[in-house]
Amino acid sequence: MxxxxxxxxNQSEIPCIGTMNLGLTIRGSxxxxxxxxxxxxxxxxxxxxxxxxxxxxxIKCLHGxxxxxxxxxxxxxHQRGKTIPQAMVFQKPVLLRRSVIDNLQFADxxxxxxxxLERALEAVSLLEKKDQPATQLSGxxxxxxxxxxxxxxxxxxxxxxxxxxxxxxxxxxxIEQLIKQASQQGVKSVFISHDIGQAKRLxxxxxxxxxxxxxxxxxxxxxxxxPHSREAKAYLDGEIVx
Amino acid sequence: xxxxxxxxxxxxxxxxNADLYEILWLSVQVSITALLISVFLGFPIGTTLAxxxxxxxNLCTTLLNALMGLPPVVVGLLVYLALSRSGPFGVLGLLxxxxxxxxxxxxxxxxIIAALTYQVMDDxxxxxxxxxxxxxxxxxxxxxxxxxxxxxxxxxTVLAGFGRAISEVGAVMIVGGNIDHLTRVMTTAIALETSKxxxxxxxxxxVVLLTLALIVNGLVTAVRTRARKYGYT
Ligand SMILES: Nc1ncnc2c1ncn2[C@@H]1O[C@H](COP(=O)(O)OP(=O)(O)OP(=O)(O)O)[C@@H](O)[C@H]1O
Ligand SMILES: [Mg+2]
Numbered sequence: 001m002x003x004x005x006x007x008x009x010n011q012s013e014i015p016c017i018g019t020m021n022l023g024l025t026i027r028g029s030x031x032x033x034x035x036x037x038x039x040x041x042x043x044x045x046x047x048x049x050x051x052x053x054x055x056x057x058x059i060k061c062l063h064g065x066x067x068x069x070x071x072x073x074x075x076x077x078h079q080r081g082k083t084i085p086q087a088m089v090f091q092k093p094v095l096l097r098r099s100v101i102d103n104l105q106f107a108d109x110x111x112x113x114x115x116x117l118e119r120a121l122e123a124v125s126l127l128e129k130k131d132q133p134a135t136q137l138s139g140x141x142x143x144x145x146x147x148x149x150x151x152x153x154x155x156x157x158x159x160x161x162x163x164x165x166x167x168x169x170x171x172x173x174x175i176e177q178l179i180k181q182a183s184q185q186g187v188k189s190v191f192i193s194h195d196i197g198q199a200k201r202l203x204x205x206x207x208x209x210x211x212x213x214x215x216x217x218x219x220x221x222x223x224x225x226x227p228h229s230r231e232a233k234a235y236l237d238g239e240i241v242x
Numbered sequence: 243x244x245x246x247x248x249x250x251x252x253x254x255x256x257x258x259n260a261d262l263y264e265i266l267w268l269s270v271q272v273s274i275t276a277l278l279i280s281v282f283l284g285f286p287i288g289t290t291l292a293x294x295x296x297x298x299x300n301l302c303t304t305l306l307n308a309l310m311g312l313p314p315v316v317v318g319l320l321v322y323l324a325l326s327r328s329g330p331f332g333v334l335g336l337l338x339x340x341x342x343x344x345x346x347x348x349x350x351x352x353x354i355i356a357a358l359t360y361q362v363m364d365d366x367x368x369x370x371x372x373x374x375x376x377x378x379x380x381x382x383x384x385x386x387x388x389x390x391x392x393x394x395x396x397x398x399t400v401l402a403g404f405g406r407a408i409s410e411v412g413a414v415m416i417v418g419g420n421i422d423h424l425t426r427v428m429t430t431a432i433a434l435e436t437s438k439x440x441x442x443x444x445x446x447x448x449v450v451l452l453t454l455a456l457i458v459n460g461l462v463t464a465v466r467t468r469a470r471k472y473g474y475t
Contacts, residue, residue: 065372087376094373097391097474106387107377135473153377 015075015084015157015188016040017062023070024057024212031057032068033212043204044179044189046220048196050235054212055192056091059159062190063088075157087155089163091192093142095134100126100145103134107149117152123178124148125171139166147175151182158182160191164198176202196236200224208232250442251449262443266450269427272340272414273407276347280355280403283348285396288359289385292367303360309353314346318416321346325417338419343427346413351403358399362392394469398462405458409451 017039024032032054039045047055060066062073063086075084096103104117112120121127124144129137134145147163160179164172172195179189179202193199199206203220208229215229227233254262291302323329325337325345336342366388374384389396411429418425420434428451435444469475 060372063376065375090372090376094369096370096387097472109378133472133474 013156013186014040014042017073017075017157017190019062019071019073021071022058022061022068022073024054024061024066025069031212032061035071035214037207037214037217039188039190039205039207041204042186042188043183044191044202046199046203046206047190047192047209048194048199048206048232048235049209049215053209055209056161057212058209059088059161059190059192063159084156085154086157086159087150087153088159089143089146089150089161091161091165093139093146095137095142095145097133097135099131100134100137101130103145104149104152108152110152110154112152120148120152121145123151123174125174140168140171143167144171144175147178151178156187158187158189160189162192162194164193164195172198196224208235210235247441247445251445254443254446255449259446262446262450264423265426265428265431265447268340268425269408269429272343272427273347273404276344276351276407277400277404279344279348280352281400284352284355284403285359285389287352287356288361289363289388291356291360292363293381293385293388303357306353306357306360310357312350312353313412314350314410315412315416317349318346318413321349321413321417337417338421338425340418340425342417343414343425346417347407347410350410350413351407354406355399355403358402359396362395362399363388366392391474394465394474397465401458401462401465405455408454408458
């Protein structure tokens, strides 16, 4: 008798993202323009770019929260025909008006035991606060809870919109560790950040966005040592991109 | 003279005057019944308006807000016309019954409950919409979440509706007729007794009504304080 092999997270399980001339126009202003990217690598894809570049809008489109007005996109496994569980951590945390642990439970599709929920809180150092009203957490704590909530849904594809924007240095490292861990378990992350150091620590490839357009999409090593575009150079040098 | 009226009024309350308590009891019955029906109608109307996107939504909310300000006397008149013998519902013979008063109060406070519910739910929906999409939350669960997360505001809304119903006089006077032992409620009794010069009984009813209003207001404050304490406003 042959025992079936346990599924392993090999290359074919990594979700990939492809867009074709994706565009978004709201009330006459073009916010995303002609975006064509292929993301096929595992690990963390960083999205960088100045304020208002359209980073949040792009991942909201990809996550299915906003319908693009032009072009199309596809999210799939290399092996086709499966829908992929996705999750998103919003730039501005949205928490329900209930306790910290109840917020986690609300998102839990897998009916975890209470201990599992508590472990998830422990992972973002929120265990002592589990019975507090979530809306009374500090900004950084709310972000950590948002991440725990996204992870509890066991996504294969994780969109992160500046999840460490208001965290202290220690918390940033905790979060980065969690995301690396998820990566190792086969979770693909798309991560928006303004923190160049963080992008270097986490990114396998970088999408640089400016004024609604993809200026470049290269592997992280190249991007940080030898960016192709003038805009990316200026951005990395801390000059304002106009 | 007024002094003795005050004393007499408290005497009536203290000795649990049967007429007085009959009137109080009817008032509460009518208003609570109307309130329950209005909540049953107003919650779904407000919630649906907040969650669904359809053409004419703005018109609906504008209309609702306008209905909120309906003058009670006009509502009374309209319900009267509908229920009077020659009106469309005349055959039911409801005019000058407590049921007629309930109907008038329902017409008065349903728009209030619906409009306030809409405001609360609309705010929540704007806040939660993308999250619920992201988490793939289905509509029934979304609605129950809205109701639960808006619980403090909704309780306040219900209390506001009750306050409006119990203290309203114009509409119930017209459709109820202020008939002794049948449709006489606190507000109509106060109006009648005052005009007859029976100040003691009017004052006694006034004190009871005022107490009720204070209790409702106290509850509203308590609910608000609790909501604020948890950051759920
Ligand atoms: N619903 C909307 N309607 C109209 N314009 C919008 C809407 N949402 C965003 N925008 C505009 O689109 C542009 C891009 O917004 P987006 O939130 O994607 O920026 P971002 O790159 O995430 O910036 P930041 O780094 O500040 O978060 C902004 O100029 C913003 O004003
Ligand atoms: Mg953004």
